[in-house]
Amino acid sequence: MSPPTSPPKWAKESATTFHIALSFIVFLFLDFLETFLCLLFRFLDHYFEGKPSRCYCENTRELEDVEVSETLCGRRNVFREMGFLQFARKREEHCCSKKVGGHVTHRWSDCGCECCVSWMKIGDQKLHVVVKEPSQSSIEDTRGNPTENLTSWGFGRSPKPRDSLYTLRDHLEMIEKSVITPFDLKSFHLVAHSMGCIIALAVSAKYAKFVKSVTLVAPPVLPCSEDGASFTVLNRLAKRRLWPPLLFGSSVMSWYEHLGRCICFLFCRNHRMWESILKLLTRKRDLPFLVTDLTKHTHHSAWHSMHNVICGGAKYNDDYLKILVANGVKVCVIQGDKDEVVPVGCSIYIKKKVADAQVKIIPNADHNTVIFGREKEFTLSLEEIWAPSADTNSVEE
Numbered sequence: 300m301s302p303p304t305s306p307p308k309w310a311k312e313s314a315t316t317f318h319i320a321l322s323f324i325v326f327l328f329l330d331f332l333e334t335f336l337c338l339l340f341r342f343l344d345h346y347f348e349g350k351p352s353r354c355y356c357e358n359t360r361e362l363e364d365v366e367v368s369e370t371l372c373g374r375r376n377v378f379r380e381m382g383f384l385q386f387a388r389k390r391e392e393h394c395c396s397k398k399v400g401g402h403v404t405h406r407w408s409d410c411g412c413e414c415c416v417s418w419m420k421i422g423d424q425k426l427h428v429v430v431k432e433p434s435q436s437s438i439e440d441t442r443g444n445p446t447e448n449l450t451s452w453g454f455g456r457s458p459k460p461r462d463s464l465y466t467l468r469d470h471l472e473m474i475e476k477s478v479i480t481p482f483d484l485k486s487f488h489l490v491a492h493s494m495g496c497i498i499a500l501a502v503s504a505k506y507a508k509f510v511k512s513v514t515l516v517a518p519p520v521l522p523c524s525e526d527g528a529s530f531t532v533l534n535r536l537a538k539r540r541l542w543p544p545l546l547f548g549s550s551v552m553s554w555y556e557h558l559g560r561c562i563c564f565l566f567c568r569n570h571r572m573w574e575s576i577l578k579l580l581t582r583k584r585d586l587p588f589l590v591t592d593l594t595k596h597t598h599h600s601a602w603h604s605m606h607n608v609i610c611g612g613a614k615y616n617d618d619y620l621k622i623l624v625a626n627g628v629k630v631c632v633i634q635g636d637k638d639e640v641v642p643v644g645c646s647i648y649i650k651k652k653v654a655d656a657q658v659k660i661i662p663n664a665d666h667n668t669v670i671f672g673r674e675k676e677f678t679l680s681l682e683e684i685w686a687p688s689a690d691t692n693s694v695e696e
Contacts, residue, residue, distance in 0.1 A: 467608055471502060511628075638666045
């Protein structure tokens with residue numbers, strides 16, 4: 300039997316052309332739907348909150364903060380550029396919001412359950428932090444060496460104020476306020492996944508003298524010039540294509556503010572219902588944190604974090620890496636070879652910028668399974684990374 304042959308070149312080119320054409324038609328429809336939803340949400344926000352919330356459909360809106368991504372207002376939409384929104388009243392510069400206890404309340408389209416809004420009752424807003432003390436056995440194993448604490452935070456239970464743009468600076472200041480200053484961290488390791496890698500680079504660059512190592516898992520760090528860096532990242536990580544499905548999902552949530560808000564309304568606002576259904580189907584009392592935490596996003600927090608951290612922070616990544624090299628910070632990168640969200644080329648790019656970086660490509664692992672499903676292997680990798688500094692006093696963050 301003769302070996303299978305690859306499809307001819309003309310067949311591949313025809314399939315590519317068809318994919319591009321079909322993608323154009325679908326996203327043209329989504330452009331129209333987004334324009335319609337802009338007007339619909341304007342009406343609904345006015346009805347429920349007394350004034351329409353501001354959005355980024357006006358390309359003329361000025362962005363005064365240098366850390367605010369150009370992609371917020373610069374995303375092209377055929378129907379918006381044709382003037383389909385000219386019948387809507389000019390948007391107010393500041394949205395009118397109801398307030399409770401000095402904090403802006405949740406949108407009508409966000410969940411208002413006790414778990415999602417409990418942070419509003421706390422006076423001094425800080426990230427949700429979990430501190431785990433070492434076990435007695437681990438203390439004995441150190442044989443006189445200083446023990447280490449493991450400090451982490453989770454976004455699901457952290458504050459999600461509507462008056463924040465979730466820029467890199469906002470994230471960094473909140474981490475300093477919630478973790479670094481209260482615990483007086485003078486030596487620590489950083490581990491981050493996906494978007495968190497950009498935040499970890501910002502933290503490590505500012506505290507380069509205190510950081511022992513930075514482990515980046517599936518880092519969305521792309522080569523791009525400072526001019527137009529945000530659009531380079533947006534067009535690469537959220538290219539307007541139908542295939543693969545994860546890319547299509549990323550493009551919808553990244554390009555369409557109001558369509559993304561609809562999806563968050565469906566899943567995040569009704570997360571309790573989905574959790575009940577999943578518990579019934581799986582017959583489990585506890586669900587994975589990916590289900591319980593990600594659905595506690597608000598659209599405002601998710602939308603701004605994506606644009607202002609991943610896209611807006613792209614122009615700083617090279618500077619951050621230079622600072623780490625200059626200070627001799629250990630950089631390690633882990634990524635799956637089946638990652639369809641972040642190109643494997645991102646890990647290779649970091650290796651080019653940081654010659655001493657350790658890069659490990661995990662076979663048959665994608666953007667999530669590079670950690671989930673292989674927790675033991677991942678933990679062993681971290682132990683190997685941290686081992687050289689285990690004999691010094693450190694706090695692992």
